[in-house]
Amino acid sequence: MWKKKQKQKVKVTSQKPFMLRTEQRGKMKDEKLMKKVKDILTEEEKMRIPIAQALPWxxxxxxxxxxxxAKESTKPIDVKLRSDMRAIGRAEFDHQVAKKLSLIEQQKMEMERQKMLAEEEEIRRLRKELIPKAQPMPYFDKPFIPRRSMKQLTIPEEPKFHIPNHKKLIKCLSFKEMRSYSFADENVDDSSGHLLMWREIFNLYRDEQN
Structure with a gap:
């Protein structure tokens, strides 16, 4: 087997060009460019040949x-624009405003004139008053004689102030009498309620002293 393999000859690789799409596109572009250049050259050659132009008839x-x-002349139509109507109204309004302002100005001037006249009149009156004038002498034919009053003399009266009863009792009793008074005496008869009244009076007095 080894001998048979040695006997077989190895073929030499042959180089073949690659069929690339870029080369095909390049060839097509070159052909288009050459054709375009030829067309331009032929057109220029045709343009160089002079051609006589015929005269117009x-x-x-x-x-x-x-x-x-002939068209009839256009007749203008009286068009009333809104802007023209507004302009007329605005002119009337401006005229009224100007008239009113002039009246106000006249009234103001009249008031100022009246004020000036009043001030001048007041100044004249004050000047007249400042001038010293002689006063007439008074009449002493009826002299004043004072008279004694016919009213009776006032009699003083003692004021009558309202004082509660328990305060009257407290004022009448002295402090020693209040302290010497004993409420613990069992022999005191409380049938008429005097004991309770004295107890209240003593409590009130003690509160006032404190």
Whole structure:
């Protein structure tokens, strides 16, 4: 087996060009460019050949143009614009405002004039009052004689102040009498309620002393 393999000859690799799409697109672009250049050159050659232009037919036969029918002249229409109406109203308003302002100005001037006249009149009156004038002498034919009053003399009276009864009793009793008074005496007869009244009086007096 080894010998058979040695006998077989190895083929030499042959180089083949690659079929790339970029090369194909490049060839197509080159062909288009060459064709475009040829077309431009042929057009330029044709343009170099002079071609005589014929004269217009109006040189030999004058052209008679047909006149269009005459149009009627447009008649203006009296259009009333809103802006014109507003302008008229605004002019009237401005006139009234100016008239009112002039009246106010006249009234102000009249008031100032009246004020000036009043001030001048007041100044004249004050000047007249400042001038010293002689006063007439008074009449002493009826002298004043004082008279004794006919009213009776006032009699003083003692004021009558309202004092509660328990305060009257407290004022009448002295402090020693209140302290010497004993409420613990069992022999005191409390049938008429005097004991309770004295107890209340003593408590009130003690509160006032404290």
């Amino acid at each position: 109006t040189v030999y036969e004058p052209e008679c143009l047909i006149k269009p029918p």
